Amino acid sequence: MLCPGLLRRLLALLWLWAGSASAGRGGRVLVMPVDGSHWLSMKLLVNELAVRGHEVVVLVPETSLLIEGSEKLPYRTETFAVPYTRAGLAQSIDWLKEGIFYKSPVLTDLSVNVQRLLNFTGTQVRGCEALLYNGPTMQQLRRRSFDLLLTDPFLPCGAIIAASLSLPAVYFLRGMPCGLDTQALQCPSPPSFVPRFQSGSTDRMNFGQRVKNLVMSVVELQLCRIMYAQFDELASRYLGQEVTYRELIGRGAIWLLRYDFTFEYPRPVMPNMVFIGGINCARAQSLPEDLEEFVEGSGEHGFVVFTLGSMVSSMPPEKAAEVFKAFSRIPQRVMWRYTGPVPDHVPENVKLMKWLPQNDLLAHPKARAFITHGGTHGIYEGICNGVPMVMLPLFGDQGDNVHRVASRGVGIVLSIYDITAETLLEALDKVINDSSYSSKMKKLSGIHNDRPIEPLDLAVYWTEFVMRHKGADHLRPAAHHLNWVQYHSLDVMGFLLVVVVTVALIIIKCCSLCLRQCCGRLRKTKVE
Amino acid sequence: MLCPGLLRRLLALLWLWAGSASAGRGGRVLVMPVDGSHWLSMKLLVNELAVRGHEVVVLVPETSLLIEGSEKLPYRTETFAVPYTRAGLAQSIDWLKEGIFYKSPVLTDLSVNVQRLLNFTGTQVRGCEALLYNGPTMQQLRRRSFDLLLTDPFLPCGAIIAASLSLPAVYFLRGMPCGLDTQALQCPSPPSFVPRFQSGSTDRMNFGQRVKNLVMSVVELQLCRIMYAQFDELASRYLGQEVTYRELIGRGAIWLLRYDFTFEYPRPVMPNMVFIGGINCARAQSLPEDLEEFVEGSGEHGFVVFTLGSMVSSMPPEKAAEVFKAFSRIPQRVMWRYTGPVPDHVPENVKLMKWLPQNDLLAHPKARAFITHGGTHGIYEGICNGVPMVMLPLFGDQGDNVHRVASRGVGIVLSIYDITAETLLEALDKVINDSSYSSKMKKLSGIHNDRPIEPLDLAVYWTEFVMRHKGADHLRPAAHHLNWVQYHSLDVMGFLLVVVVTVALIIIKCCSLCLRQCCGRLRKTKVE
Missing domain, CATH: 1.20.5 (Single alpha-helices involved in coiled-coils or other helix-helix interfaces)
Structure with missing residues (x-):
């Protein structure tokens, strides 16, 4: 008999098809993605839109990390020339990761993080600029009468193109540094219960924490000016009008936000914010035969999945030695995405892989724990599948992400810079054997998965809505x-x-x- | 062939059924409704929950206006004794309506409105008190282990019972006087773009209007203290703890709000606010034969629907004379819910009825205009079906409602106290023959009806969610x-x-x- 869950998915697809049938012809969607892990979940929406009959064109820098074109894909990619090489791009990523294994998070302070981020985005902004000032390409895009621009506003290209071509924009993102998304949305964010980025607070703060949070919210405003100065300048110069990047992205019709309130703290929101947390893990596939065999062989103890995200697949040998040591002393099997130097005696229960199907592994009933760097994709895969986590934040928003997960009692945070076999063992023992972690995680997972419409379907719905109505003006507050x-x-x-x-x-x-x-x-x- | 709209409705039902199948047994729902028009839309949800296999018990005061029990209904009603007669209830309603046809809205000022409302609710609060202090009934309710309390917080009984029986509460409402709902939800409501009740402003205010709005938002806070003093006292006395009504309803799990942003101005909202505007008009039925014949006979000119809501079906003869005079001079046919004295020569194009199927009539393709008092039920039936309106606000929130509709250019507001045949004629001529009204209304209607899930299904979903998870704590902001x-x-x-x-x-x-x-x-x- 068809299980109700599968039936619901089937019905959702039929529902969307029915919507599409009433919506008439497919639309023309121009996509300006952000490379790296940002692309991994946006690709799901891009693919689904194309499968649903829309003509989807993805603009890809010729030097790209993860965005690839192929004849087999339902969407089309079009590359544009950029003034940096693959080595240059790799260098900018290396800056971002510099010292993460050796410095205490306290030492890698706010200004260092900001400088790194500016270096990282700087390279890509130059690529964006090359596209904007590529007259023939822009002329051609203008002529093709797109109905919508889908972008991640982490980089400015998409919003500038939308303004230049007068297209309604749909944004797809987790959030923006220094809370620019909240500001652009005109969304109130009371510092009394909405913790600021890197404040280290939860939504329940004592007086001292509230003082810190208010001060940080003022600092954030200033920080935004510094961080987006090059975006402001590029937008104003290209569009020929004085405009800040904040104002520019404030024109967006719908914001598809990759979180929900099983992860984020509940806070005021705006009507054009659509929550699609977990979009990346809704559809688990069955495992390849060799992996299935390996995890099934783990017996009653089950297995542990260990990855540090798409950008970090290695670590210094002495750190790796500690990790191997810890793994050699647990009864679980371990699947580890690791491309670093392999020591002579890898424990028998450990399988090293260059890439692993993270979500499919976590969806396996024998998955007992997930060691992750705390990117939102990984975290949501943990939540979707109800697997408690040991978290090793590296950079960016990861410190804040893992703090949220830990505050719900479904994971433990460790510092990669002072990790030892003992601390890792202790943390693994807790999340695997202390039933409070797994029971809280099961409850959280149940709540996350209990939603009237699947995140991917919701994202498709609102993207098509914007095409049908040429925007979503009725959701735009007069505060603008x-x-x-x-x-x-x-x-x-x-x-x-x-x-x-x-x-x-x-x-x-x-x-x-x-x-x-x-x-x-x-x-x-x-x-x- | 099955049309896509119908197909989507069918799929939505199947979807919900699939959800129900996975949710396990039906729950036990206790319903504490508010009588009068408030009940009309809540009944839809109550009915649907019962049809979906939940055991639904509706508590009804023995002296009730519109809540009726019947063996044919899928839900059960249980009456409780109240210390007022039908005449007493009628009297309290008459107070509410006193002078509405003769006094300029400016003269019926805020304090008069507040006093009237206090008189009106006072009677029903006495009924509520009688229930709470009815020991055997309350004991019996406690023994029956309900899973959820569904109520309209316009009256205090439901929230107090929920607290007393430790039940999670789901609220079903349009809004509350003096914005108590917004306060209880801890929802920011910046006076710079969220117009206050009876301020007469839209969401775009000049400096003077913003000054007025800020002053009114301060006044509102004080007004709330006066208006809910008897609720505070009853709740504290009954529960044996110092608690304000605002705090009490702040414990609600989910707020089902009977509006959306085709009607309300976009503003900050909270994650536990679910928007179900238009819940009352999603399902239009075909007309009875005699009515179908009458409206079909209206030819190319079509017809006009005229009602003043469930509480007002008559008007003073001299006002009625003006209305008859106007109707005699239009080419449209008119269907009027009217129980007042009938003059000798009723124009041939006018059909007077004691009750009329408002939504079904408005859904007819020949409906050209809707004359309404501006209750939210009627307004949403106009929006759902894309029929422009002439609005005659009488009391309560109607003045604000019609202001919202008029600001979107889909209706015209008239004052009932100085209405003449000429003003009514002019307004009807505009909304019927000036294409800007009908085209704006069609656009608004299209946006309103374009939603990923139908309001009734959404209301059912979240009510069941609260039963499945014994609340919705993950949506509760720490601001509480x-x-x-x-x-x-x-x-x-x-x-x-x-x-x-x-x-x-x-x-x-x-x-x-x-x-x-x-x-x-x-x-x-x-x-x-």
Whole structure:
């Protein structure tokens, strides 16, 4: 008999097909992705749109990490020339990862992180610029009358092209450095219960933490100015109008956000924010035969999956030695994505692989723990499949991500810079054998997977909605017409303060005048 | 061939069935409704839950306006004794409607409206109290182990019962007087672009309007204290703990809100707010034979539907005369829900009825205009079916509702107190013959009806979700642990101000000391 879960998926597909049938012809979608792990989940939406009959064109820099074209794909890729080589791109990534295994997270402070991020994005922004000023390509894009631009606003190219070609834009992202997404959405973000990036707080803060969070929210505003200065400059120069990047992305119709509230803390949101957390793990495939054999052979103890994301597949030998040592002392089998130097005696329970089907492995009933760097893709694969985690954050948003997971009691955070076999063993023992982790994770997973519509279907729906209605203006708050002072009613409060003070002064003046006159008369009467 | 719209509805039902199959047994739902028009749409959800296999018990005051029990219904009603008669209830409603046909809306000011509302709810709160203090009934309810309480928080009974029986609560409402729903939800509501109730502003305000709106938002806070004082007192007394009604309803798991952003202005929302605007008009039935014949006979001119809601079906003869006069001069046929005195010469194109299938009529392709009092049910039936409106607001939230509709250019507002045949004629002529109204309405209707899941299915889904997970804690913001000062970070800002001032004073003091010492030495040197 068809299981209800599968039936629901089937019905969802039929539902979307019915929607498509009523929506008429397929649309023309221009996609400006961000390379690297950002692409991995956006690709799912891009693919689905193409399968649904839309003409999808993906713009790819000729030097790319993960975006590949192929005749077999339902969407088309079109490459554009960029002024950097593969080595240059690799170098910018290496900067981002520099020292992550050796420095305490405290030492790699905010300014270093910002500088690294600027270096990293700087390379790609130059690529973006090359595309924008490539006259013939842009002319050709203009002529092709796209209906929509789908982009990740982490890089400025997409939003600038959308503005230049007057296309409605749909954004696909996890979030933006320094909270620019929240600002651009005009979404309130009270620092009293919305922890700021890298604040180390949860949504429940004591007074000291709230002070820190408020200060950081002011710092964030300034930080945004620095971080997006090159985006502002490029947008203004190319579009020939004074515009900040924040204003530019504020024009977006729908924001498809790769999180939900099993991961993020509940907070105010805006009507054009659509939550598609877990979009990357909805469809688990069965394992290849050799892997299936390996995990089935793990017996009652099950197995552990270990990856550090798409950008880090190795580690220094002395760190790796500690990890191997820990693994040699657990009864579970381990599958580890590792391309570093292999020592002589790899423990028998460990299988090293250049790449592994992470989500499919985590979906296996024998998966007991997931050692991850804490990228959102991995975290959601853990949550979807209900596997508790040991987390080793490396850079970027990973520190914040793992903090969220740990605060729910479904994972343990370790520092990669001072990891030892003992700390790793202890953490693994806890998440595997302390039932509180697995039971809390099962509950969280149940909540995450219990949703009226699957994330991928929801993403497709709203993308098509924007094409059908040429935007989503009815979800756009009037706050976009206000500046910061007006938004927070500071001008109104100032005005009311002036009125109150003036009235108070007039009353005091009148009273004192009256009093003086009365006293004067009284004195006069007495004298007479 | 099956049309895609119908197919989607069919698939949605199958989808929900699949969800239900995976959810296991049906739950036990206790329903504490609010009588009158509030019940009309809640009934749809109650019915659907019962049809879906849940055991649904609706508590009904023995003196009720619209809530009726019947063996044919899939849900069960259980009546409770109340200390007022039908006449008493009718009287409280009459107070609410007093003078609506004769006084200018400006004259029926805020305080009068508040007093009327307090009178109206007062009667029903006494009924609620009778239930709460009915020991045997409450004991019996406690024994029956319900899984969920579904209520409209417009009246306090449901939330108090939920707290008393420790049941998770789902709320079903349009909104609450003085914005208590927004406050209880801890939802930011910036007065710079979220117009307050009865402010007469849209979401785009000039400076003066923003001043008024900020003042009104402060007034609202005070107003809430007055309006809900009796709710606070009852809740605290019954539950034996100091609790405000705002805090009490703040514990609700999911808020099913009968609006969306084709009607309301886009504004910040919270993750546990679910928008089900249009729940009352998704399923249009075919018309009875006599009505079908009447509307079909209207030819190319089509017909007009006129109702003033479930509570007002008559009007003073001189007003009715003006309306009849206007109708006699239009080429459209008119269907009017009217139970007042009938004049001798009713125009031939007018059909008077005690009750009419409003939504089914509006769904007819020959419907040209809808004359309505501006209740949200009627407004959504107009929007769903794409029929432009002439609106005659009477009381309550209707003034605000019609303002929203008019601001979108899909309807015209008239005052019932000074209506004439000419003004009505002019308005009807505009909405019927000026194509801007019908084209804007068609567009709005298209957007409203374009949604990934039907409102009724969404309401069922989230109600079942709360039963499956015994609440929706993951959507509950930590803001519930903060008081007003903390929420707005006023304590933190005060602290930072003190720190800054202290540091500044110390620096000034040090500088002046240094300066004095230096000057002293200089003088000394000169003297020597």
